[in-house]
Amino acid sequence: MSLHDDAVLVLKGYEDQDELRQTYLGHLAAHPDGMWKACHAGHVTASALVVDPEHGRVLLTLHRKLRMWLQMGGHCEPGDATLAAAALREATEESGIPGLTLLPGGPVRLDRHPIPAPCHWHFDVQYAALAPRGAARVISDESLDLRWFTYDEVPEVADDSVVRLLEGTRARL
Secondary structure (H helix, E strand, O other): OOHHHHHHHHHHHOOOOHHHHHHHHHHHHHOOOOOOOOOOOOEEEEEEEEEEHHHOEEEEEEEOOOOOEEOEEEEOOOOOOOHHHHHHHHHHHHHOOOOOEEOOOOOOEEEEEEOOOOOOEEEEEEEEEEOOOOOOOOOOOOEEEEEEEEHHHHHHHEOHHHHHHHHHHHHHO
16 A cells, blocks of 8 residues: 555544545545655645653654744655654654654644745644653754653643644543
């Protein structure tokens, strides 16, 4: 099964945000290359909010280009077998934490946001990843900083999309 096919199955099984979900499915139906950065109409991305429920905190990255506190995530790569695998790979690479596991139940949220030309949209499929006990973070080249924030601190530092992702994650925990 291709990554494109996996994304379609994941989105068909996702039961929330119906209008936005249909937008994602329409994009993928119209763009066989819609999983890849080269698709200038927009492309699917995969992200994961790294959560430490035991300590009531999340790990956010200060994105090098955007200069915003965000969840880990990014572009799908040819070696990604599934959308979930892409989200887990991104979370592991950007956090430096081995042993992350995705929260069961598939994506937590969808978030479509504009990006600078030549592309137009990121169709982000957002998961949550559980940090193992004693997880030690390592800042990657993609980050200016990497920091744990308590659940209550997130609205003070992050945008609404991250806050909604945290809310959805906490509802699942």
